[in-house]
Amino acid sequence: MDILALEVFRTVAEQRSITKAAKILNFVQSNVTAKIKQLELDFKTQLFYRHSRGVTLTSAGITLLSYTDKIFYLLDETRKAVQDTSIPKGSISIGSMETTAAVRLPVHLADYHRKFPLVDIKLKTGPTEQLIDSVLHYQLDGAFVSGPVQHSELIQETIFKEELVLVTDKYGENYESVLFEMKNKNILVFRTGCSYRGKLESWLREEGLFPIKVMEFGTLEAILGCVKSGFGISLLPRSVVSELESRGDLHIHSIPDKFANVETVLIRRRDLYINSALEAFLNTVRQTEHLNI
Structure with missing residues (x-):
């Protein structure tokens, strides 16, 4: 089987465009098209639907992508x-x-880099659902996500325990008044798939609160900036906002334990080969957290 053709196929599938794939691969477009046609001849089936907006995988193409x-x-x-x-x-x-x-x-990454400077660590951030999907599709060696995670192909280890708290601006001192005003507040959250967002939405439903607007942000800094300015409220780990509260920049409020208590777990595939670089990273995190996992 032509490995290069499979690489071309995967890139086209990810970009949903032969033109974009050719640019990424630094190929002329005709070479990309030829590789796809050759694969379709080899497998005796159509792998893509061609249309004006680009290409879409057929059912056979979806199957081939998973094996690729x-x-x-x-x-x-x-x-x-x-x-x-x-x-x-x-x-x-x-x-x-x-x-x-x-x-x-940061403390774990710095400690690991000091001990093992020959290892290049690539870090990708995102919501829990997206990270789980990336691990399952072999795109990440492991990921720190909100647990528990129940999946037969994954191993999980509890690394951190967090308490989620309601975060308001520095004027939101009274918890009861904050609850009363929440229906008129913007709710500031990460993208769909964030477990903290799910906890917040579940808690609000139980309280019978329906905010006027839910706004999605891509970074923690953006959410904190908007909270501090009084633009809205959010639900975040206490460890993230405790220093800001001590400086008087915002207020934090406890919520019921069943919504507040969460674990951060490190997940990886069961069939993943644990090389010395990854094993050293796992041990660095475990030792620093003083957890006997």
Whole structure:
């Protein structure tokens, strides 16, 4: 099987465009088209629907894409296994929720880099659902997400325990008045798939509160900036906002335990080859958190 053709196929599928794929791969468009046609001849089936907006995978194309992910994963795992040494080196790809990356991970990343400078760590942030999907599709070696995560193909380890708190501007001192005013407040959240957003929405439904507007943000800094300005309220880990509260920049309020108590777990695939670089990262996180996992 032509590995290059599979790489071309995967890129076209991700970009949903032959033109965009050609630009990314630095190919002329005719070469990309030829590779796709060759695969369709080899498999004796159509892999893409062509239309004015680009291309869309057929059902056969969707099946091939799932196997293509596995093929490239196995090739990468083979390379890691063959090149693995007792001295951690190479690269690892780790995913994280935005809040965890901002507050919890810096000390771990700095400690790991001091110990193992030959390893290149690639960090990707996103909501829990997106990160789980990336791990399942072999795009990340592991990810810090909100747990628990129940999936037969994944292993999870509890790394951090968080308390979610309601966050308001510095004038929101009275909890009862904050609840009363919430129906007129903007709710500031991360993108769909964020577990903290799900907790907030569940709590508001139980309280019978229906805010006028839910606004999505891509970064923690944007949410905190808008909260401090009085533009809206949010639900975030206490560890993220405790220092801001101590400075008088905002107020935090406790919510019921069943919505407040959450765990951050590190997930990885069960079939993942744990090379020395990834093993060293796992041990660094475990040791720093003083958890016997």
